[in-house]
Amino acid sequence: MTSPSHGTQSECAVSIVIVNWNTRDILRDCLISISRQTRKPHEVIVVDNASSDGSVDLVRDEFPDVRLIANDTNRGFAAANNQGLEIARGDNLLLLNPDTIILDDAIDTMLDWLDQHPDVGCAGCQVLEDETTIQRTCFADPGPGNLALIEFGLHRLSRRNPLLARAEYGDWDRRSQREVDVVSGMFMLVPRHVFEAVGLLDEAFFVYSEEADWCRRIRDAGWKCVFTPTARILHLEGGGKSTAQIRSRMYVQMQKSKMIYLRKHYGLWGLFRGRMVFVGSSVLRFVMSVANQREEAAARRRLARASLRYHLTSQEPTE
Structure with missing residues (x-):
């Protein structure tokens, strides 16, 4: 698909949309890392889903340049992201989790990478759980077959078997660039012209699977979803829960x-x-x-x- 350049020539290269719910302290670290590690012109939009931990006051008091939307109720992840997307002014749009830390100019690096790949409609970067552990982000389309592989634990039987491992790309170490079905939702970078063609997230998804649906629609519209290890972020909750x-x-x-x-x-x-x-x-x-x-x-x-x-x-x- 041909498309205009993703260039960062306007006053705002990227709008960074962060949906927050009761993650005050790690939200602070995330916002500080964006400020320190992003030099291209950008805006940050925090949509707070009725947090009770002082998150709203934190943003107002310590980050006055952040555009804040404070919801009275928890509207869900997809709907809250849409609130941010609807007011975003950037040439590119980044959905970012609050439990992430930007490393080594990651957003700037990804913007440069995206500008060189006009066939990409959604890009994800490498995600670390700690200094040495790469999180296995991105996954295949969650259709019935892949769902069965995961739910019955078959995807764990052999990470070297492409058939069994396909649902979560278990045979891939995330050290190489790869076209994927779904870019994981903690870092999703989308050019504005792709967003304008595909539209907002589907608010039928209160939380979970909204990124799979968005990526499916992006791929159906003719663009690629791609993971690249060109840039890295830290995901503080990457280890998951027991x-x-x-x-x-x-x-x-x-x-x-x-x-x-x-x-x-x-x-x-x-x-x-x-x-x-x-x-x-x-x-x-x-x-x-x-x-x-x-x-x-x-x-x-x-x-x-x-x-x-x-x-x-x-x-x-x-x-």
Whole structure:
């Protein structure tokens, strides 16, 4: 696809949109890193989803140049990002998580890289969990087949087997550039002309899977989604949580979003197949952990029960 240059000749090379919810201290570190590591003309837009930890006061008091939208309620990740995107003025648009730290002029570097790749509609950079560990960001389209590989743990059986590893690109170490289906949502850089062609994020996704849907629409419109290790950021929550720390409400919300994605892009048959995958994998997890009394096993049973309740009765957990 031919397109105009992504150049950074206007007064604002990039609008950086950050959705925040009760991450005051790490938000401060993120904003400081942007200021210190970004020299190209830019603006930062923080959309706060009704935080109760003083995040709004932090931005107002310590970062007066940041454009702040303070919501009275938690509108969800996609809707809050859209609020920022709608007022953004930059030639490029960057969705950035608040639990990230910009390293080594990463945003400037990615803008230069994007300017040299006019066929790219969404770009992601290398993400570190610590000084030596590269997070396995980006993943394949979350259709029914790839969903089954993940839910039944088949993607872990052999990271050297391209067939089994394809759902999360398990045979790739993230040290090389690669075209991907989905750029992970903690750092998504999109040229303005691509955004204007594709549109806002789908607010049917309260949280989770919105980046998969956006990337799908970008690819369907003829652009590539690409990961490049040209630049690096640090993801403070990159290590993830243990099973015992995962709340049933968010666990089911993740599955709900995946079901919305399947219905939208794979139709009723895809939706049915996805539901059967979640039911089958939940039953398997419950059965395999029933004789184990350790905390992690108890958490697996709790999550499995919540999943089965949702898929069989449409009842969502409240906690």
